[in-house]
Amino acid sequence: MTIPMKRLPPLPALHTFLITAQCCNFTRAAELLHITQGAVSRQIAGLESHLGYPLFLRQARGLALTDQGRDLYPRIQQVFSLIDEAVEEVGARRKALQLKAPTCAMRWLLPRLMHWQAERPDVPVELTTTIAYGVDFRRDQFDAAIIYATAPAGNIVAHHLFNEQLTPVCTRKLLDGPIPLDTPADLERHVLLHPARDKHDWENWLLAAGHTPGPLSGGHHFDTMDLALSVATQGAGVALGDWSLIGEDLANGHLVAPFDIRVPTGGAYFLVYPERTAPSPQLRELVDWLTAQAHGA
Known part of the structure; x- marks a missing residue:
C-alpha cells in the first residue's frame, strides 16, 4: 500500500510570505525580493489557496497578519534559518x-x-x-x-x-x-x-x-x-x-x-x-x- 505524500507549498512562495510578513507591505516586499508588486501579490494568493486559509488581512492602511499568518510566521522563519545554517556549514567544511x-x-x-x-x-x-x-x-x-x-x-x-x-x-x-x-x-x-x-x-x-x-x-x-x-x-x-x-x-x-x-x-x-x-x-x-x-x- 502506497501512502500518498502531502504536497508541500512551493519554497519560493514561502520565502515571499516570510519577507512580506516582516514588513507587511507588498511594495516593500517586492523591493526586497527584486520582483514586481504584482508577483508578490500573486505568490501570496497562490500560497493562501494552497494552504486553504488567509495569511494577511488586506486593509486600507496596509497589511496585517491573520491569526494563522501569525502562527505560521515564526515556524517559516525557523525553517529558513535552518536552511541558511546548513548551507553555510556545509560550504565552510569544503572550503580551505x-x-x-x-x-x-x-x-x-x-x-x-x-x-x-x-x-x-x-x-x-x-x-x-x-x-x-x-x-x-x-x-x-x-x-x-x-x-x-x-x-x-x-x-x-x-x-x-x-x-x-x-x-x-x-x-x-x-x-x-x-x-x-x-x-x-x-x-x-x-x-x-x-x-x-x-x-x-x-x-x-x-x-x-x-x-x-x-x-x-x-x-x-x-x-x-x-x-x-x-x-x-x-x-x-x-x-x-x-x-x-x-x-x-x-x-x-x-x-x-x-x-x-x-x-x-x-x-x-x-x-x-x-x-x-x-x-x-x-x-x-x-x-x-x-x-x-x-x-x-
Whole structure:
C-alpha cells in the first residue's frame, strides 16, 4: 500500500510570505525580493489557496497578519534559518582556510599545521608565505594571518602567540671548532649573520649580554631571519634566532644555543583575522588550537 505524500507549498512562495510578513507591505516586499508588486501579490494568493486559509488581512492602511499568518510566521522563519545554517556549514567544511604568514614564522608554524592536518583532514588550510610582517585584509583575501608587530593595529581581532626573544645560534661543529665561543665577546671573532640590512639586532643583543661591541663591519646580511638561520645550519656563521621559532632546530640538533641569554625586542607574533566578519567555527577552532600550541598547552 502506497501512502500518498502531502504536497508541500512551493519554497519560493514561502520565502515571499516570510519577507512580506516582516514588513507587511507588498511594495516593500517586492523591493526586497527584486520582483514586481504584482508577483508578490500573486505568490501570496497562490500560497493562501494552497494552504486553504488567509495569511494577511488586506486593509486600507496596509497589511496585517491573520491569526494563522501569525502562527505560521515564526515556524517559516525557523525553517529558513535552518536552511541558511546548513548551507553555510556545509560550504565552510569544503572550503580551505586561507592563512598568510611571514617566512620567519615557518619554523614554528609548519610542523604544527602538518599536525593539524593529520588530526583534522576535514578542515584543510592553504598557507601563503611572505617576507612582509603585516597584513591588510582590505586587499588580502585571507581568513587569518600571523603577523609580527609591537602592537597590532587596524580593524582586526588579535590573539597573542609569543614575544620575540633573540639568542645566538650556530652548529655544534662551529661551537666545538678552533675559535672559542665561550663569552659574548668571542662573537666578534666569528662571522655574524644579520637578520636584516642593519646591525641593530646584534648590537642590542651584545649590549644586553653585557658586552659593548666594537664596529660590526663583517658578517653577512639577509632580508629575513629565516634566511640567516638557514645559512647558520650550514655552519657558515652565528645567527640570531627567536627562541620560540627555533625549537625544532634545537631539538633535532641542527642548531645549538651557546648562551642562555634571551633578549626581548619588544616585538611579538599575533594570529589575527578581520574584525568585520565573524569567524567560521572552523577558523575559531584553528585559532584556539594554534594559540594553545603557542602557550604551551
